[in-house]
Amino acid sequence: MGQRFSNTPNDEDNGNLLSSFTTYFRNYKPETKIISEENTLSIELCLKKGDLQGANSVISDALKVIDNATINIAVTGESGSGKSSLINALREVKPEEESAAEVGVTETTREIKPYEHPKVKNLILWDLPGIGTPDFQPKNYLQKVEFKKYDFFIIVSSTRFTQHEIDLAKAIKVMKKNYYFVRAKVDSDLRNEKRSHPHTFDRENILNKIRNYCLDNIRKWNIDEPQVFLISNHNLSDYDFPVLMDTLIKDLPAEKRHNFLLSLPNITEAAIQKKYSSTKQFIWLNAMKDGLLATVPVVGILHDLDMEKLKKRLNFYQDLFGVDDESLTFMAKDAQVPVEQLKEKLKSPHLLEFKKEETLGELLLKCLEKFASANGGLLATGLYFRKTYYLELHFLDTVAEDAKVLLREAYSKKIAQTQFAHSYQQSQDQQVYTRES
Incomplete structure (x- = not known):
């Protein structure tokens, strides 16, 4: 010392x-x-040359960008698919809390609704009406939801993905943004299956059937190598939710990664x-x-x-x-x-x-x-x-x-x-x- x-x-x-x-x-x-990587190399170059002021400037600018980086996550799907529950889970907000996204078996999302993360500034989840609903028809869906402002789309279903949702995924890909298929409520499927077949129930076999059913349905519409994440909004540590989070982290630009990581449950x-x-x-x-x-x-x-x-x-x-x-x-x-x-x-x-x-x-x-x-x-x-x-x-x-x-x-x-x-x-x-x- x-x-x-x-x-x-x-x-x-x-x-x-x-x-x-x-x-x-x-x-x-x-x-x-x-x-x-660009900023990392710039800092290293400044330090190598002894340019401490330059290194300080690069780091200062990078921190400002990181701190102010806004992340907009679009969540869409049919009514009753579990998208509002997913938004609440990602925000760690209980359904009965005042700031929670409205959850229900009927169509509760009739307009675009933003939900800020309660602990992480600049992280907003957007509850979008399902594609094909009366006011959000396929032909002008992307325009109506202001497609460009979202970093990526999460497409949620509790049964199978419809042609509308598959077409949406194709359009998102053409626009060079990422989308993720999420099959929700798998815990309910497992409970029902166990209740119906208590002696022959096989958890992994049922999960594989659900996954393959979704994949076959998606491939039918000519989407190559789709990935489907099986989740339960009530048990986030189970199933594919951790894998989904890791995928999102990897796909986000470095400067947006910090705020998203801070939001992890x-x-x-x-x-x-x-x-x-x-x-x-x-x-x-x-x-x-x-x-x-x-x-x-x-x-x-x-x-x-x-x-x-x-x-x-x-x-x-x-x-x-x-x-x-x-x-x-x-x-x-x-x-x-x-x-x-x-x-x-x-x-x-x-x-x-x-x-x-x-x-x-x-x-x-x-x-x-x-x-x-x-x-x-x-x-x-x-x-x-x-x-x-x-x-x-x-x-x-x-x-x-x-x-x-x-x-x-x-x-x-x-x-x-x-x-x-x-x-x-x-x-x-x-x-x-x-x-x-």
């Missing part, structure tokens, strides 16, 4: 900075990076990790931008203003990862346990609570030591990363781990409920068998 910082970076500093940047961002797969540990990695990249770039032209030591005095900023950042991460007070209260109510019982399992609510002998500065030093041991030095450069960066990373690490703890808690409860339901059903079946015998 005795490293000296010079006001004027030398060639060795520049070389170390280039090495640190390259090593960090080359560790990410292209489909998970939040800056484009915490349905799997992999989803939480993707959200974590994206946020970490953003923090890293922001800190590097601030640090490139700074000339003060990394360990400074943390003022009250810094503490207020840190509290806001911690609250932001807790809200983003669903470990804020409101989310914990909802989860506790759902699990029928005291909210304090959940909080006991988490570390993030106590991050800014210190014992008398501890200070925020000492926590900063611990974070610096942790970062140095994991990353081979303080960014392997004499330049300054803003002092709150290491604490932000510590907050992010802790909050993401808390999100995984809550996910495991919810999963264990779900397993227990499933086992109870299975045991109860076996008991009922046995009673019926005994009476009949």
